[in-house]
Structure formats: structure tokens, C-alpha cells
Amino acid sequence: MTSNGWLQIIVIFAVVILSAIPLGRFMARVYAGERTILGVLLGPVERGLYRLAGVDPAREQGWLAYTLSMLAFNAAGVLLLFAILRLQGLLPWNPQGFAGLTPDLAFNTAVSFVTNTNWQAYAGEATMSNFSQMVGLTVQNFLSAATGLALAIALVRGFARSGAKGVGNFFVDATRSTLYILLPLAFVTALALVAMGMPQTLDGSVAATTLDGAQQTISIGPVASQIAIKQLGTNGGGFFNANAAHPFENPTALANMLQVWQMLVVSVAVVFAFGQLIGDKRQGHAILAAMMILLVVGVAVAYWAEAAGTPTLAQAGLDPSGGNMEGKEVRFGLALSALWAAVTTGLSCGAVNAMHGSFTPIGGLVPLVLIKLGEILPGGVGSGLYGMLVMAIIAVFVAGLMVGRTPEYLGKKIEAKEVKMAVLATLVMPIFVLGFSAVAAVLPGPLAGVGNAGPHGLSEILYAYASGTGNNGSAFASLSANTPWWNTTLGLAMLAGRFAYIVPMMAIAGSLVAKTRLAASSGTFPTHGPLFVGLLIGVIVILGGLQFFPAFALGPIAEQVQMLAGKTF
């Protein structure tokens, strides 16, 4: 580890937080329907869209109507994307003449992009036409992020409103998320990325002559427009197979830093917006502090593990001071690779600028752990906040009793209904990660796709299902996932990880919004300040850790201790 490395990490975090504060304030105004400059400029567009769709923006929806609208909207998204991918061969903007996708891959990919997972069982430059990338994938990058934001705001309204029925209007929230927040940010940052050397064209490829005279075809396309929202919307689905390790997808160190900023900024800003909307900024700060502390710990552990390298590398005659550079871009180095790995999994982004599968066991454990903690550090746009609030509900319920009152969070009593729904939501992760992993780990079919023997292979399996269920989308490389088993089970895991979590979460929103918001007193469980931050971190680590510790022990931890003992596979 070097001070230069740490400096880069600190600068990025500082810039993210400084810029997220005004963005959060702006978002709060947008969702509250207050006047903004963008609102004046784009208001006619917004109102025109409602007229086109026949939506009455003033009509509030109850939690169920809100959820059903969201589900219908997303189901339509899956069908549309599935159709585009299957019919790709017949559609325009296909300079390389790619054929349609197989049904299982089209299903997997459609689900993957609509659920904000962006798990890619294909290589983009060898599979997707420009039409599929732009009209299919990029559109869903926007819409899945807007869906996450809308849901988070609906839950926040559940806390903020007192004795109400409606939690907002899904179509209004999703439209505003896209129009006022995601589109302007994506537009500006896409131009910045182009300026840094990222391609943006409808051409399919360029021909180049290499130094030794060979002819090479290099894929290009509308990269910048897709990468901007891929990062901003914590989608993570790359234009190219190598994702952000590809020079066209991440041309310079500055572009790399901009992309880390993009990943974080909306998720952090929505936490500030949360504090603003419930009228108590300290609550937002406490939530953000818990997120950031865990994330920084993740970054530090990954950076330390990668910088320390492994005894195996030293035995192979490499300079141990260089750390473990396997699978990393020299352009980014250890610090920015470790930072990216932690951020992309602490969020539910899944874009990668280094191969997590090539990290040291402990370094690779970091992204795995961060995903399994629920991707709430700070999590995907919207999904991170609502995931964290569900965690806060559980934390408040367990420990809140210790102050001798029925637990309450943000003035709302946490009772049987909320606990039941929070528990249901929490069950999704272990069922789909551990359940599918245990089956895949013993069936010869799925095992054939696993690229490594020993504990590392188990890590690949665990990582794949965690990534799918957690809607992350990154992979522990060397799993050959484009087979019917993996496409189908991961598709199901992605669907469950997104929607089986959202429905109970929205039921909580519906139950909370109807409750009277209680006045705080000195007898109220304090949910701001260091004590609560510590408690929340403890609950996240213990609850998440307890579920997955045995699996980790057999995967990365076993690999680490065996590696230290000189055993390789």
C-alpha cells in the first residue's frame, strides 16, 4: 500500500460526498414536486409524457398499486428486451451481422438488465448489435435505475408521511428519476468520457495494422452513451466483455476515477435526499456513515490483501513489493483496482476494471462479502437505500427493545407486520445464494462450467449466485456461465433477488405510511449519532456474516489458509 494509492482513494470519496450533498438536495426537491430549474426547462416534456401515457400525475397510489405498476412496467421491459435480443438479426444497426440470441441467453440477459443486475453471460462485442446495445440494453439501464430510485422514495414517504394512504405515483417517480436526474447526469458525463477518448459511433469496428504488420479488427460502437448510464445507474453491464478493464471502456486513469465517482454519486445523493425528505438530515448522515465505514473497511482490506500479494508469487520469483497484479490493469494499479472492486460490489454495480477471480483469496473475499451483506454499502441506486432501511428496521427492532419501549424508527412503530416483511425480504439472499450454490456444487452438469478446482471453484459458484441474487452482475471470472443451467438458475436468482425483495419492502412502506408519526423524546431510541451507526454496522455484519460464514470458510477462507500452507490446485 502506498500513500499515493490512499490519496487517490480519499480524493474520490471526498469528491463524491461533496457533490452528492447538492445533488441530494436537488433530488429531494424533484421528488417532492417542488420547482427546480430543470423542472422549468423539461417540465413540458414531463407533462407531455404523462398525457401520452394517460397518467394523472396528481393521483397517489397505495403501496399495492404502486408495486403492481412497477411490476407491470418491469415485466413489459423484460418482454421488450427479450424480443429485441431474439430478433436482433432482423433489426437495424447491426454492422457485424450478429444473429439473435438463444432463448436461455436472451431470457438471462433480459432479466439481467431489467433487474439492474447486468450479469453478462455473453461477450458484448461478439454478440450484441449496436441496436441491441442502445435500444435494448441502454434503455433498461436507465429504467432499472429509475425503478430503484422510485421504490426507495416510496419507502421514504412511508416514513415521512403520517396516517396517509398513498406512497406516491410510480410512473411519476420513475419519469422524474429518468428525466431530471439520470438523463442530465448521463448526458454530461458521456460527453466527458468521449473527451477522454471513449468511442461513440454507430460503426461496428475499425481495421488496424499492428506493428508486426498483422491486420486486426477492433470493435467499437456507441460506447460512451452506454457506459455513462452503466456507471451512474449502478448497472455495470459492459459494452465489451472485458468491461471497464477494456481500454475503450475505461481509457485513462482520470476516466477510471470519473467512473468510480459516477458509480457512487447517485446512491450517496439519495441518502442525503432521504434525510431531507423525512425532515431530519442527521438520520441520513447516520445511514451514510454506516455505509461508508463498511465500504472503506472493504476497500482497505482488498487493497491490503492485493498489495501484500501471495507467497506463491514470491516463490515464482516475482518481486513481492509489487503486490498481486494478476488480472489487473497496470494503468490503474493496485489502489484503484481495489477501490473499484469494493465500490462495485458495495454498490450493486458489477462493472469491473480488474478480474476479481484473480484477486488473492482475501482480496476476492471482499467483493463476495460486500455483495452478501446485501449491496447496501451504499448499494445500487435506490435499492441500496431501501435495503439499508430494511436492515435499520431489523437493527432497531432487535436492539430497540433494550431501551424499554416498543421499537420505533423515524417515528414509526416497528411491529409484527414490518418485522414479518423485513424477515421475508432477508430470506431471499440465503435461499437463492446458498440453495442454488449447494445444488450446483454437487451436480456434474453445472460443475462442468466451473473453471478452477478446489475452494476457488466453490468461490466462483458462490460468487455467481450472490452476484445474481444481489443484482450485482460482476463475476468471479473463469465460470463459463452461458449454459442453460446457469442462464436459467441465475435468471431466477436475479428475478427473486430483485422482486421477491421489493414486494415485502413495499408492504412495509404501505404499513408505515398509514401509521402516525410519533414525536421523538429522550425516551426514544436514538437513530442518529455514533451509537446507532455502530449498532447498524454490527447488525449488518453479524446477520450477514452468520448466514454465509460456513460457505466462506469452505471457499475463500479455505483457499487462503491452504495457500498460506503452500497448497494450490
Next chain:
Amino acid sequence: MSTKAVASKAATSLAPPDILVRAALDAVRKLDPRLLAKNPVIFVTEVVAALVTVLFLRDFAAGQPVMFTGQIMAWLWFTVLFANFAEAVAEGRGRAQAESLKRARTDAVARRIDDIKTRERYAKVSALDLKVGDLVLVSAGELIPGDGEIVDGIASVNEAAITGESAPVIRESGGDRSAVTGGTTVVSDEIVVRITAAAGSSFLDRMIALVEGAERQKTPNEIALTILLVGMTLIFLITVVSLYGLGLYGGTELSVPVLVALLVTLIPTTIGGLLSAIGIAGMDRLVRHNVLAMSGRAVEAAGDVDTLLLDKTGTITFGNRMATEIIPVPGVSEREVLEAALLASLADETAEGRSIVALVRDKLGLATGEAPAGAHFVPFSAATRISGVDVDGRRLRKGAVDSVRRFAAEIAGRGLVEPAEYNAAVDRIARSGGTPLGLAADGRLLGVIHLKDVVKPDIKERFAELRRMGIRTVMVTGDNPVTAAAIASEAGVDDFIAEATPQDKLNYIRNEQRQGRLVAMCGDGTNDAPALAQADVGVAMQSGTQAAREAGNMVDLDSDPTKLIEIVGIGKQLLMTRGSLTTFSIANDVAKYFAILPALFIVAIPELGVLNVMGLSTPQSAILSAVIFNALIIIALIPLALRGVTYTPASAASVLSRNLLIYGLGGIIVPFIGIKLVDMVVTAIGLS
């Protein structure tokens, strides 16, 4: 506040031996899965214990080594039994109280009459056959056959069977002291009672059912907590079952007893086993304070209370106004005014009157004050609002200031002298929250007696404590706003309702509730009933009317309005105990992983031995030690569950940090030590 009382009462008789023996038997009886199904965590433990038992028998029949499986099996059953035992002990303590109550339950013969006027004609019927609305005649020495209201007569009643207080109390028809309880004894006189509760649903019956825990239903918070525990059980079930598959990948086929051991140590058996005992003990603690909660819900609500409505009289002040000074008007000597006050009060048996006599004797240094011969005493009446004495041709009167003035004016006519100092004294006393009494001899005003509401000495600190806990105190009084404000500031309450009518109370409660606050109050009169019903915690006085007792959700058998503060403490302590033990239970899992996981995979992956941070001797002893610790911790925590965690009134933030430290951090550390100790014992006596 009540910590000492609770602790000492509980500590002396946490569980007498006979209760323990009975509880041990009950623990076995409770193995019945139908009974256990209401406790999901322990039910799951029983199911897996049965599963391991089947495997044990199979292996035993096949002649395979069963030492390890047998021990796991035994400790799983012990885990279930210990949990049952905890509940049984809690129930047993309640049952002991129920037994003494049952002795009071009457199967006496009642004398039923048709009409008050024809009370000579009665029919002898069994108390069990009485219906609501029946009139019964009860004379001295007889048991009152059922709950009811006195419609005629006055009697002194011994209520020791209910309250434990043997001094008889007066009950009379009409007014706020008309309710009688079945099972109490009439000591003198004869009354006619209209029965208001059918046999089987009387106050005593409900009380017995409550302390026995027979009708115990899960409270809302208990239900929510149970859901969380079920969720955690499911999560760990998934973890353990999937571990079989993941283990196979790593080259280890885990046996069922080992997986079951891991499951049972991970699922929250500690809190699952103690949860109902905590609830029963909470109710029991109330009963020990002579308070009966009609539902567990009310006890929980008590912990949540934000606003306490307290009656001034009896709670904040001693209830009796006392004379603190006697101010003569100019021209009247101090001795003259004191003697006049003494004479006017000698026959006054009210507390105020006695306090005047005491004050004068104190000031004049008299041992006794003899009533002069020929004195004619004029008693107080609500119409005249004055009392006094006619002696030596003088008419001495004391009483309400305007009434005394009217009395003097009638005699003196126009010649009434009303000194400015007199009026000034009256004003000063009223402003300070006291009550001025006028004193006159015939047509001459002599002076003013200052009656003061004396605020209880320690009450201000208690209100400060409550404020630290975030609870607002509101004083309710019939006094005028000036008086009320003065007493309120002296006592340190947060707000007051002066000249309070029952409707005012009700409005105040509704208003607080609209702002999202929970309100507790106590009351005894029939006109308190609406407010008692509206309040989230309504404590009716046992001495109160039947209507008040029906409306409240608690009854205080001591009829002590100060009890409200203790009730809040008990509610809080109940919730705290539940939260603390839940946190402890979950935190325990960390150590159990470090005990069991390396043991599971040590053969296939010997390097995982580094996780064996406790240095447990063998894989088998590690697993066994974790299971044994998991079972023993239930027994070890039974006293804490019954007694409740230490409760000191403080702000939520400081209570939280303290409990997090003890039960959160402690919960992580204790099992590391505990499991290591068990492992040393297990290894030493060669169990594995």
C-alpha cells in the same frame, strides 16, 4: 425507581423448592409437540432431537459406535427440557399466588332477594348460580358471593383476600365506593349487592387466570419478536442444509447429528426458550406490586407511555391540605387569633381541622386543648361552607373566605370592617397555591388561616427521572389555575390541567394521542371511566367503582395512584429484558461458529484449524461443548429472565449503550469462555 423493591421481593423467593420440583415435572409434560408448537424455535429443536434419536437407535441396533450421537441427542433433549423448565418455573410462581386466591373463591350460599324492600324474604342459592342483576343480601361475617355494586347500606369490608391488606375498608351505596368484590368478607353491618359479574368471570376469576398464565396470549411485541426468531431459524436452516452440499464439494460428507448440532446452536434457542418466561414474569412482577393487568398488551403499553396524567391529590401532594400559618389582621393579637382558630377547629375532625389544632398547639406550646364547657359546635355543611363553635356568647366561625365574610356581614351589617391587610393575605395565599380560610368572631374578621397543599418530598426527583426517560408528567387537579400553577411548579411537573372535569381529562388524552403519544392515567370514580378507557394505560383503583374498574386495563389493589410510575418501570423492564436476551442470544452465535466450523471440516481441510481460536481439544468435543453450552446458558439465564434486567431510569441513549455493552459485547465474549470451559470439563472426564 422501583428497582430495589422489585429486586428484593424477587430475590427472596425466585423459586421455592416445591415450585422447582413441580416445574421439572411440567417441563417433561410440555414435551408434547402440540403444546410446544406455539414456541417455534424450541419446536424445531424438538423435531431435530427426535430425528437424532431415531438415528441413535438405528446405529445402536446396528451395533455401531453411538457414544457421540448419544451425547448430542441427550443434550438436544436437555435444551428442550430446559426451555420448558424456564416457562414452568415462571408459571409455577404465578400458580402459587393463584392457589391462595382460589381459597378465597367462594362457593358459599348466597341469600338472593327480589327487592330491597322485601329483604326478609330471601332464597338460598349457590354463589355459582348467581346471574348478573341478581340482588343478594350480605350481613356481617358473610362472604360477598360475587362482584357487584352496593345498592343499599353501608358496611366495612375486609378485602384481604384480594389486596392482602387486612384493615377493613368502608363500602357504601352510591358514590365512588360502592363496588365490592366477590370473595371479600363483610365485617360489620348489612348491605344489598347487585351482582355485576357472572360466576366464572368475576374479578377474582380473572385474577386467578391471569396469575396462572392460563389465558396468556402472546402480546403484540412478543408476536413480532417470535416472527423474527422464526425468520432466523429459517435462515439458519437454509445455511445448515446447504452446508451439506457445499461440504460435499469440499470433500466432506457431514453427518446428520453434526449438522443438527450446528443448527441447534445457531438458532436462537436462548431467547426462544426464555421468551414466554419473561412475559409471565413481567405479569408476575406487576402482581407482586399488587397491580393486576387485564392483558399483557397493557403491560407493554406501559413501557411505551409518553405522558402520565397524575391526580394531584395523593400522588403529588399528601392529599390533605395542612395549616401552615395563621395571620391576624391589625388590631388582633397573635394569641387571640390562635385561640380563636383552635376553638373553631376543636370539633373539626377533617384533616384540615386537625392540622389547625396541631399548628396552634405547637405555636402556643399546649399539651392539649380542652373544649370549654357549654361549647356548642357547628359542623361544616356544604351549604354554608363554614364551621365553628358557639362559646361564651361568642360565635367563632372559620371557612371559605367569602362565606366567612357573608357570616360576619350578616351580624355587623354595614359596620363590617374589612382591613386591606386581610384581603392582601387572602390574595397572597391564593397566589402561592394555598387555600385561605377566613376566621371570624361574630361580626369581626380576625385573620386568615393558610392551608397549604404539601408536596411530597421526593416527588420532584421522580418527575426529573421520568423526564430523563422522555416521559411528560401532567398534574390533574380541581384547583383553580393559580393554585394549580403554583403546585405544578413546586412539584416540577411538565403541565397541569386545572379545574379539571372528566371531559377535560378525556380531551387532554385525545389531544396527546393525536400527536402520537401514549397516555397513562389512573382514576377511581365513575366519571373517570371514559378517560380510563381512552387512555392507553388506564389504572383503576380497587377502591373505585365497578365502572372505573371495567374501563381501565389495570387495577391497583392498593389504590395507590403513585403506582403508575412503578407500572411504567415494570413495562419498560419487561421490554428491556426481552431485547437484551435477544441480543445476547444472537451475539452468542459468533463463538459457536468458531467452535463448530473448524471441527466440521478439519479432516478435509486441516488448515481450517486456524479458526479454532479457542483451542478446543478435539472436533467431537468442540461440537459437544457448543451444544452443551447452548443448553446450559438457558438454565443460567432463567433467574435473569424472571427477575428482569437491571433497570434504572435514564435516557434511552444511555440505557442503550449500557445494555449493548453488557448483552451485545458480553454476548459475543461469554460463549468463547463458556465453550472453552465446557470443553475442558468434557475432555477431563473423557466424554469425547
